[in-house]
Amino acid sequence: MKNWAEKYRPKKINEIVGQKEAIEKVKSFLLNFPGKKKAIILNGLSGIGKTTIVHAMSNEINSEIFELNASDLRNKSSMNLRLKPVLEQQPLFEKNKIILVDEVDGISGTDRGGVSELVSLIESSKYPIICTSNDTWTQKLSPLRKKCEIIELKEISPSEIKGVLKMILENEKKEINPETLNQISIKSNGDLRSAINELETISELGKKEIIEIYEKPKKMDIFHAMKHIFQDQAEVEMTSTFDRVDMPIDEILLWIEENLPKVYSGVELFKAYEQLAKVDLFKGRIYRQQYWRFLVYENFFLSFGISESK
Template structure:
C-alpha cells in the first residue's frame, strides 16, 4: 500500500493553495484582526475537495498557531463538548502563543445532536480564540443560527485548468508519465473537486496501460474504484446505501470486485466480518433467483456496501491499487457457460427422448447436429445457447 496522494500533496503554504485567493485573503484578515472581530467564528463553505480543511490547517501553520480540531461526531455529546471544547477555548495555548479552533464538517451533525450544536453556538460567544468551521452545505436549516453568528467565506469549485496544473506537478514529483489527453479528461471529470482528481490520477497511474483508460462518465472501472475506496477507507454512512446505483455495473460483477479486493484492505477480524457480509449477500442472491423476489436486492446492496464498510475497526489511510477480479470472473463466466451446455442438453434430451445424462455425455456429437439452423429452431434454443454453440 502506497501513500495517498491526497495526503502527500496537501498544501502546507498559502502559495500552494490554488484558485482560492479571495478565501485566503479573507481568512487572513479574520485571524489578524482577532479578537477585535464582531463575530468570533468564520465558516468556510463549499463543495467537497476544494480546500476547506486544507485552508484551515495552512492558516494555522502560516500564523504559527496551534490547532485544536474536532469534528461533527465530537459535537454529538453536549457534556463531552463542554469537557473538551470549553477548556480549549478558555485556556491559553501551552506550546504556542496562538491557537485556532477548527470544527470540521459541521453539517455532518444529525438532527438528534442539535444540543451539541447549540452548545457550540454559546461557546462561540465566549471564545478567546478564533473558531474556524467548515461545511459543505451552509444553507441547511440546522445551521440557521450558525450563519448569523459567523462570518461566511465561500470556496468555489476549482477550475479544471488549475486542476490540470496540479496533476502535472504531482506526476512530475512522482516521476510518472500519463498522456495529456488522459490528464485533461481526469481534470474535467473531477468537476472542481481536487480530491477526486488526485484519487483518479493515482488510480490511473497505477494501471499497466494508463492511456487505454477511457475516462468518460460511463467509465466503469474508475467508478468501481471510487466506490470501493469510499466503502473500504471511510466510516460507514447512509450515503453508502445508494452508492452502487451510480456504478454502471451489474451487482454480480460488483460482488466479484468486492470479493477480490477485501483482503487488500482488511485482515483478521475485519476480514472475517467482511466475508460474513459477503456470504449474506450470497444468501439473498440465492433467494432472489429461487423466489424471484426482487426486493431482496435492496438487502444484497446494503450488506455489500454498508455492511462491508462497517466491518472495519478504524478508517484506513494510504492508497490501495485495487485489482480486477480476473480469475474469479473467469470461473464465474465458465460456470455460466456450463449452465448453457446443460440447458441445451436438456432441450435435446426431451426432444429425442433420451436421458439428460446421455445427452451431456454425447455433447460433442450433439454439437455437430446442432449446427443446423432448422434443428436449432425446432429445439427453440435461445440466443445465449446459440452463442455458446458458436464459440
C-alpha cells in the same frame, strides 16, 4: 504510504491553488480577532481546499489547531472536558489557537443540540472558531449562520487542476495520455481531491474507464444552484439543476422568490414572476389532484423558466 492527495496537500498558503479571496478573508479574520464575528464558515464543495486552508494558515501565523468534531458537540460535558486543557493553559506558554469544526454539516438533523452547543461555544470562546461545510445553506445550520461570517470557496478551474496534476506526474516521474489528463481535469467538476485520486488510480492501473464514475451528477448547494440559474446562459439541461440540491422544492421556491428581486429588475423581473406564477399553478394542481408528474413542470419553470427570463 500516503496517497497522493495527502502527500501533495499544500503545507503553505502560497502553494494553495485558487481561493485567493477566501484566503485573504480567513487571514484578516484571524489577525483581527475578535472582530464583529467570532467564527467563520468556509463553505464549498468537497476537495477544493477548505481543510487545507485552515491548516496552512495556522502554520503561517504560528497557531495551533484544536479540532472538535460533531460527536464532541453532541454532548456538552464531554466537549467541555475536551476543551478544558485548551482553555486553562497558562498564558505564559500559550500559543495562539484556532478551534476547528471540520465538516460541520455532519451534525445530523436530529442533533439540534449540537448546533446550539456550537453557537454557545462561539459566544463564550476566547479563540477564533473556523467551521467548514459542504452546504451551509441547510435549514439546520441556520442558527449557526447568524453567528458566522460565511466565506464561499470556489471550485478549482480545469486548467488549475491540470496544472496540479502535471506537477504531481512530474514529481512522481509518471506519464499518462494527455487526452486522459484533460478529461480528468474537466470531469472532476472542480474537485481537486478526486482529480488527484483519479490520477493516482489511473497511473497505477493504466485504466481509463474509471473516469466514467464522474458521470453521475454531484450535489450542489442552493447558493450555487441559484447562481447558475440567475447568471448562466439558459439551457434545457438546467431543468436538472434542482435535482442536485438536497432540499424540498417548496423551500427552493422560497429561496428563489426571495433572491429574484435582488438580481433581476424591470421586464426581466416581470417575466420571472410570470414563471413563478406558473410554478404556483402547478403546485395547486399537484395538491388538488395528487398528480406528481406535474412536479416536472414546477421544476422546469423554476429552473429554465427563471433563467430564460433574463
